[in-house]
Amino acid sequence: MMHRFLQLLLAAALLAHASAGRSADVVVGQVTPLTGPEARQGMAYAAGLKLALEAANRGTHNPARHTFKLVAVDDRGAPEESLQQTSRLIAQSRPLVLTGHVGGPSLSALLKSGLLDRNELLMVGYRSAQILPSSQRLFAIKAGMPEELGKLMTHIHTVGWKRVVLLYENEGGAEGLLAAADAAAQQAQVTLVDRLEIDKGSLDAKVDRVLRAKPQALVVAAGGFVAGAFIERLRLAGAQTPIFTLSNADMEQLAVRLGDDHLRGLVISQVMPNPYKVTTAISKEFNDLARAHDVATPRSFTMMEGYVAGRVIVEAIQRQGTRPTREGMTAALESIHGLDLGGYMIGFSGASRAGSTYVDLSIVNAMGKVQQ
Template structure:
């Protein structure tokens, strides 16, 4: 992880002249990429890793001369995982910094607000690699968001299939009470229905809190064999600690948007055995994309550690860079056209694909088990 102050200092600041969104073009010497990300609050550990993934990729391409003769300026703003701050940051990125594209935002509800307010549509701007698998951002189709990860429905389907195959049919859900949590919950319900099963119990907690006690009690009262968690680092850790304190046993599965090392840091031994969905290949693996990531992290990461979160946004940055390369004009519309041309982009053992009618770039999901040192076993 990189300290929040250093991340903010690394990108600098700037103000460009206003242009209409569709004619908006990059300056002669730079391309501005904007990112609103939680560098504070309950998702800060993950947010810092997300920002780092983009930073090292953009730094690497800048060290090679940039894209189409221009260096990338990566502007990062902290939103604390708060919807209103994400909205304000996006306006700042588009209007003050005149970002050519947006990148690596977090939060289903946060990004859903951008769609509801037509912020992306009015600016004619692409958002690449959002750190969410929420269905409301995928259905109905919208042309602005380019996803490089599987959906929560695909993640939860993989979990349910694994559990049912093992003979486990008594399943509960702990979820965040917002669009993110509801999306994951619906994925579990749909996957169970496909197996002719019903959900045993579901209980929620408020976003941006660790107020999990009532959910713990409600789920424990039904004694499910397994609990699927649709939550982020700190509430996941709080749930595991409080549930295990009741001497209740269950298998625990978590959606992908967590930082394994942060969960171990917060929950200690109570994090043992947690299975976490993964939507990118192993960042410690042998695939060329993973080797490239580790090399760039070592060179540009200022001591940051390998993580799935930073690797995911590194992959997203690679995709965005290729879209910039293929853009016939470095305008917001040109970037979208460049991204649409990536019908089968092999990044080195991991394939992403878009076209004019498809924004779902990957369906990769696999499960990993959390070790006591915060590493994942696949």
């Protein structure tokens, strides 16, 4: 009898040991526009995430051999639907982490709902045309809007222009954006002669105001759909004013709407490595994977952003060992300092949730090609 008891005890110990060393199945959740005006951004981000997670499943950057699964759900870009879909995804798929939300209103609604806090979930990587309230639940994997505005205003000053009009999309929290734009303009010694809120219903009126103001440069801080519609109207009205946009406008989405004639000369700030040229190790890795697995989604800066988000998530999971948890994600991310993903540095210091300060500029040349 005692011998049988010892056998059972040994079997239980071996089972516990095997369980302790077994890697986890990790669900990464994304609620994003997969249909509607901003669907290109949501789909590109999801494609980049999937590329990174599937590479990890094959053993790349994944020594603990976790199995990653992306669950992407369509919210059509509607904040109320985004919140409902996020709640449903959390209940049904039990993700370890969220990523890739698109749109300030959706993210603001999610933060206000308390859903992240109640479920001890983090959002690692997202896209917004506004500066969001500070939250310990949001980790950015790229430079923020103040850094982008600073880069654009400094370039405008370097060229010799002084009079600038800012056009911005008010997603329900424009105060931070306007303050950042004012600070960037002051630092660069340029003057904001006007600040105009734009949306789908006011484009013609704002085009008229820009024509009357006769600025030397325009800075457009808006999502791809609204930014593209405004630039199209402005160019059709005959204005040749130099235009600068932030990265959330999405170069590829603008290119689909505008074509070479209206894109020519456009300058856009970029916060990701170039997805088209092998200028860094991560660019090569990204392009090699996309080619090897015949990814249907066209390569883009947004797709690269999704890939970087996936790489950061995989790294944070690895740092937790074989049993990663939602609660352990914060400490794992905060332990990342000066991580080189292959020419793109990521680090979170102290209470900072901004993982990078990298900003570069792209310009569309006379041939309609992007130069960086």
